[in-house]
Amino acid sequence: MTSLPELSFADVVQPAWNVAPRVRALVTTRNGGVSKPPFGRWRDGADEPGGLNLGMKSGDDPAAVAANRERLLTLAGVADAAWLDQVHAARIVRAEDALREAQANGKPTQADASVTDRAGIACVVMIADCMPVLLCDEAGRAVGAAHAGWRGLAAGIVEQTAGRVAELAGVEAHALHAYLGPCIGPQSFEVGPDVRDAFLDGANASERDATASAFVAHPRNDGKYLADLPALARLRLQRLGVTRVVGGDLCTVSERERFYSYRRDRETGRMAALIWLDDQAQTLGD
Numbered sequence: 001m002t003s004l005p006e007l008s009f010a011d012v013v014q015p016a017w018n019v020a021p022r023v024r025a026l027v028t029t030r031n032g033g034v035s036k037p038p039f040g041r042w043r044d045g046a047d048e049p050g051g052l053n054l055g056m057k058s059g060d061d062p063a064a065v066a067a068n069r070e071r072l073l074t075l076a077g078v079a080d081a082a083w084l085d086q087v088h089a090a091r092i093v094r095a096e097d098a099l100r101e102a103q104a105n106g107k108p109t110q111a112d113a114s115v116t117d118r119a120g121i122a123c124v125v126m127i128a129d130c131m132p133v134l135l136c137d138e139a140g141r142a143v144g145a146a147h148a149g150w151r152g153l154a155a156g157i158v159e160q161t162a163g164r165v166a167e168l169a170g171v172e173a174h175a176l177h178a179y180l181g182p183c184i185g186p187q188s189f190e191v192g193p194d195v196r197d198a199f200l201d202g203a204n205a206s207e208r209d210a211t212a213s214a215f216v217a218h219p220r221n222d223g224k225y226l227a228d229l230p231a232l233a234r235l236r237l238q239r240l241g242v243t244r245v246v247g248g249d250l251c252t253v254s255e256r257e258r259f260y261s262y263r264r265d266r267e268t269g270r271m272a273a274l275i276w277l278d279d280q281a282q283t284l285g286d
Helices: 062-076 095-105 150-154 155-171 193-202 206-213 228-238
Strands: 023-030 030-037 041-043 046-048 079-081 093-096 114-115 119-125 133-135 143-148 176-178 215-217 223-227 242-245 272-278
Touching: 023 133, 030 041, 030 062, 030 206, 062 079, 062 223, 062 272, 079 095, 093 095, 093 143, 093 155, 095 114, 095 119, 114 119, 114 155, 119 133, 133 155, 133 228, 133 272, 143 150, 143 155, 143 272, 150 193, 150 228, 155 176, 155 228, 193 206, 193 215, 193 223, 206 215, 206 228, 228 272
Parallel strands: 079 119, 093 114, 119 143, 176 242
Antiparallel strands: 023 272, 041 046, 114 143, 119 272, 133 143, 133 176, 215 223
């Protein structure tokens, strides 16, 4: 393990957004860790040691996952991260509460999003095709991370998390910034009519046309659709007036050398999206 290169910022993705320096965020790739195949990094058409798998339930060696998590927190410069037991729903917790519950119970809290206004604690969601949505106010008073698979997205996880971040920051929701991280892209996300119906049933009258447009009839699989997860997330953010949205252009399935993908590989690792407040920086206006 020790002979593998250390994790660096070249191995992660960072949002290109215009927010206070106090807001720190990143999304990991499959590179920069110690995991072995099938959880490794992809080089020259082969899976080899060096994967940054962060999923304890993936089937990987727990010692390798623990080492990868340590590498990640060292790179981020945070001591505490609110790891969650994600359940594809719309439960949101305070990151500090999730940490406290994990310490008391010896296992992570079941939730799909966390928020905080405390510096030095990272809100974390894990991904391997589902979309991470990171949220903050421009001044850097509060942050949140949501795990948005289609079920959570249809259940309102994104707009509810945005509402919680806005409340903590003391701003209106429309003032927030959002980052849509790497996820399964619209050319790869094959779904059934039940998924399309779930979003159409939950759409406001003004959203129905745009919602329908996010589902394209599959050209080779009759009765199936190709769904645009980032487009559906943007629609949910628009309900709150959130227009400062970046990202949504990185596909986990098609970029094998960068990302794990459960839909592509089944037995694979998990990446993580983190957002936190730097306790060495001030909010804008302080």
